[in-house]
Amino acid sequence: MKKVSLRDIAEELGVSKTLVSLVMNGKAEENRISQEVIERVKRVAKEKGYEPNQFAKALRTGKSMTIGLIVADISNSFYSKMARSIEDTAYGSNYTVLFGSSDEDPAKAEKLIKVMLDRQIDGLIISPTIGGHQNIDLIKKHKIPFILVDRPLSGVKSSFVGVNNLEASFEAVDTMLKSGCTRIAHINFYQELGNMKDRFNGYVKAHEASGLTVDPSLIIHVSNDRAVGEIQQFIDHVGDKVDAFFFANNEIAIIAIKYLMHSNIDPHRDVSIACFDDHEAFHLLKASIGVIKQPVVEMGKKALELLLERIESNGKAHQTITLSTEYAVLNEELARK
Amino acid sequence: MKKVSLRDIAEELGVSKTLVSLVMNGKAEENRISQEVIERVKRVAKEKGYEPNQFAKALRTGKSMTIGLIVADISNSFYSKMARSIEDTAYGSNYTVLFGSSDEDPAKAEKLIKVMLDRQIDGLIISPTIGGHQNIDLIKKHKIPFILVDRPLSGVKSSFVGVNNLEASFEAVDTMLKSGCTRIAHINFYQELGNMKDRFNGYVKAHEASGLTVDPSLIIHVSNDRAVGEIQQFIDHVGDKVDAFFFANNEIAIIAIKYLMHSNIDPHRDVSIACFDDHEAFHLLKASIGVIKQPVVEMGKKALELLLERIESNGKAHQTITLSTEYAVLNEELARK
DNA sequence: ATGAAAGCGCTAACAC
DNA sequence: GTGTTAGCGCTTTCAT
Numbered sequence: 001m002k003k004v005s006l007r008d009i010a011e012e013l014g015v016s017k018t019l020v021s022l023v024m025n026g027k028a029e030e031n032r033i034s035q036e037v038i039e040r041v042k043r044v045a046k047e048k049g050y051e052p053n054q055f056a057k058a059l060r061t062g063k064s065m066t067i068g069l070i071v072a073d074i075s076n077s078f079y080s081k082m083a084r085s086i087e088d089t090a091y092g093s094n095y096t097v098l099f100g101s102s103d104e105d106p107a108k109a110e111k112l113i114k115v116m117l118d119r120q121i122d123g124l125i126i127s128p129t130i131g132g133h134q135n136i137d138l139i140k141k142h143k144i145p146f147i148l149v150d151r152p153l154s155g156v157k158s159s160f161v162g163v164n165n166l167e168a169s170f171e172a173v174d175t176m177l178k179s180g181c182t183r184i185a186h187i188n189f190y191q192e193l194g195n196m197k198d199r200f201n202g203y204v205k206a207h208e209a210s211g212l213t214v215d216p217s218l219i220i221h222v223s224n225d226r227a228v229g230e231i232q233q234f235i236d237h238v239g240d241k242v243d244a245f246f247f248a249n250n251e252i253a254i255i256a257i258k259y260l261m262h263s264n265i266d267p268h269r270d271v272s273i274a275c276f277d278d279h280e281a282f283h284l285l286k287a288s289i290g291v292i293k294q295p296v297v298e299m300g301k302k303a304l305e306l307l308l309e310r311i312e313s314n315g316k317a318h319q320t321i322t323l324s325t326e327y328a329v330l331n332e333e334l335a336r337k
Numbered sequence: 338m339k340k341v342s343l344r345d346i347a348e349e350l351g352v353s354k355t356l357v358s359l360v361m362n363g364k365a366e367e368n369r370i371s372q373e374v375i376e377r378v379k380r381v382a383k384e385k386g387y388e389p390n391q392f393a394k395a396l397r398t399g400k401s402m403t404i405g406l407i408v409a410d411i412s413n414s415f416y417s418k419m420a421r422s423i424e425d426t427a428y429g430s431n432y433t434v435l436f437g438s439s440d441e442d443p444a445k446a447e448k449l450i451k452v453m454l455d456r457q458i459d460g461l462i463i464s465p466t467i468g469g470h471q472n473i474d475l476i477k478k479h480k481i482p483f484i485l486v487d488r489p490l491s492g493v494k495s496s497f498v499g500v501n502n503l504e505a506s507f508e509a510v511d512t513m514l515k516s517g518c519t520r521i522a523h524i525n526f527y528q529e530l531g532n533m534k535d536r537f538n539g540y541v542k543a544h545e546a547s548g549l550t551v552d553p554s555l556i557i558h559v560s561n562d563r564a565v566g567e568i569q570q571f572i573d574h575v576g577d578k579v580d581a582f583f584f585a586n587n588e589i590a591i592i593a594i595k596y597l598m599h600s601n602i603d604p605h606r607d608v609s610i611a612c613f614d615d616h617e618a619f620h621l622l623k624a625s626i627g628v629i630k631q632p633v634v635e636m637g638k639k640a641l642e643l644l645l646e647r648i649e650s651n652g653k654a655h656q657t658i659t660l661s662t663e664y665a666v667l668n669e670e671l672a673r674k
Numbered sequence: 675a676t677g678a679a680a681g682c683g684c685t686a687a688c689a690c
Numbered sequence: 691g692t693g694t695t696a697g698c699g700c701t702t703t704c705a706t
């Protein structure tokens with residue numbers, strides 16, 4: 001089972017490697033190779049189980065048919081679902097996917113980018129971290145196409161795929177306000193991430209639209225690495241002063257709901273809750289919960305499509321794709337029981 | 338920012354490519370290159386931002402420094418966590434990871450394997466699908482090292498990393514029996530998967546150890562693609578005839594618990610529940626639940642380490658690593674409230 | 675219609 | 691101690 005190369009086939013047929021190469025790459029017609037030869041080459045190639053050596057090909061053409069995917073954490077369900085979608089779309093176009101998790105750390109992201117660049121990826125889909133401007137510069141320096149997903153990076157010109165964070169957030173909070181909630185607490189991450197900022201802004205705008213002003217003491221921006229403690233402390237402070245919670249993503253929501261229950265605050269009888277992202281865990285809750293569903297599969301697909309467009313025709317201008325979320329209230333029936 | 342090659346550096350210094358190559362690969366000492374030259378080469382390389390072309394390297398050495406990972410579904414939390422662990426370990430050893438999801442479909446797995454083989458991965462970690470024997474044959478034919486994870490494949494000789502499914506299952510069921518449960522229903526997948534079979538056997542053995550025989554009507558083996566319907570139907574049948582449920586993994590557990598709640602069967606007051614896998618969702622449950630925690634991070638790490646061993650020293654014999662699970666009951670305090 | 679030859683950037687056996 | 695040389699397998703001018 002030694003590897004069969006172009007040469008083996010060429011020798012077998014007494015023709016040149018060129019000829020075989022042309023046939024194998026479907027360029028036979030345009031070079032007016034005779035049908036008969038084409039047939040023969042193809043037959044022998046199949047017989048011998050010829051598989052082109054991708055490295056030789058890549059070395060020669062500079063194209064690896066591999067793209068990179070860098071997210072904060074592949075084990076987070078939002079990103080793993082997106083990864084799955086990207087994978088499916090990529091394999092469909094004969095691309096292969098290298099992945100890496102940055103842990104929201106620009107230094108780690110840089111390492112990943114370097115390794116991937118080393119592997120000569122043809123393009124990169126990245127969910128940038130706070131302070132990741134240098135990362136982007138690095139990618140730009142290498143002139144490979146890249147697409148930002150989930151969150152934009154201020155001041156960075158690039159194609160981007162995300163959702164209507166502000167509007168979605170507005171709708172969720174507005175719904176809560178209209179249903180009678182008057183004091184809605186909001187837990188969010190640090191504001192450097194554009195998407196998180198928009199979610200916060202939506203919360204504020206919804207209040208304004210109802211003629212209310214937000215109470216700053218009901219809002220907290222937690223850090224990535226000390227989120228659990230900060231959230232718990234916040235809940236200790238405001239837990240009995242509010243009638244609703246709006247969480248900026250599923251991670252926060254899960255931490256908070258767990259702690260609410262632990263603190264004997266029933267996330268239904270005592271407070272209303274809503275959050276960004278749908279998550280399996282919410283479906284096992286005996287409490288209704290408003291969720292903003294992100295079209296994560298569509299996001300991955302669009303991001304990859306955009307990337308391939310850029311890889312294949314370098315000239316294209318940057319595009320921003322904003323997909324729509326869907327608001328739904330889960331477990332309404334269940335919670336009444 | 339044109340790419341710098343070995344030659345550029347060699348010319349700049351008026352030395353040969355070989356010399357530069359040796360220095361860059363840390364083989365200078367053993368070839369008695371003078372310290373001074375080493376210094377100079379390194380300096381210029383750094384100045385010019387030299388990055389070796391991995392394709393040329395791979396073409397020459399036949400090593401891609403890339404490994405493949407094929408699981409059933411990367412968006413499943415069990416696998417995405419394992420992927421994360423593998424990723425971390427791999428990058429630590431300068432390897433890069435290509436991933437793919439088989440959807441438990443051997444035909445899809447085959448495609449993935451072919452693509453990865455095409456990319457000349459140095460090794461493969463795979464969680465095999467039912468009927469995946471041909472997949473393994475394909476891998477073996479190409480003579481690249483591979484490690485099976487999570488589930489063995491009957492009759493296949495290979496290294497394997499998994500957990501003590503039978504014992505873990507035994508312990509969980511035994512605990513339920515000892516706590517007074519007498520009619521424990523069991524929901525599992527089809528039995529072709531070795532790990533699932535062991536989980537079933539543990540359930541049976543625990544009964545035997547208590548002098549009981551299992552009631553076949555309380556057991557169901559569902560199929561992968563129609564799991565939801567089959568589980569719901571089963572619960573409709575046995576829901577009021579049992580005092581406990583033991584689920585073979587988190588997917589099943591989540592589907593079942595959701596439906597139990599929907600059916601007004603309180604997974605605490607009315608029935609006890611236990612299952613394989615810990616999952617975030619279980620922590621939001623207002624019910625105690627016994628979970629068998631799999632050391633998924635350790636599994637990924639061990640699998641990769643084993644793979645690298647095999648890649649680096651081809652002679653090694655096959656190894657089977659069985660890691661221990663941990664049984665825990667979640668939410669006990671919460672459920673009493 | 676087909677082939678010869680150059681070269682992508684690197685490594686390793688063998689000279690000197 | 692350092693350099694020469696010969697490819698790895700492929701694509702792509704340019705000849706014929």
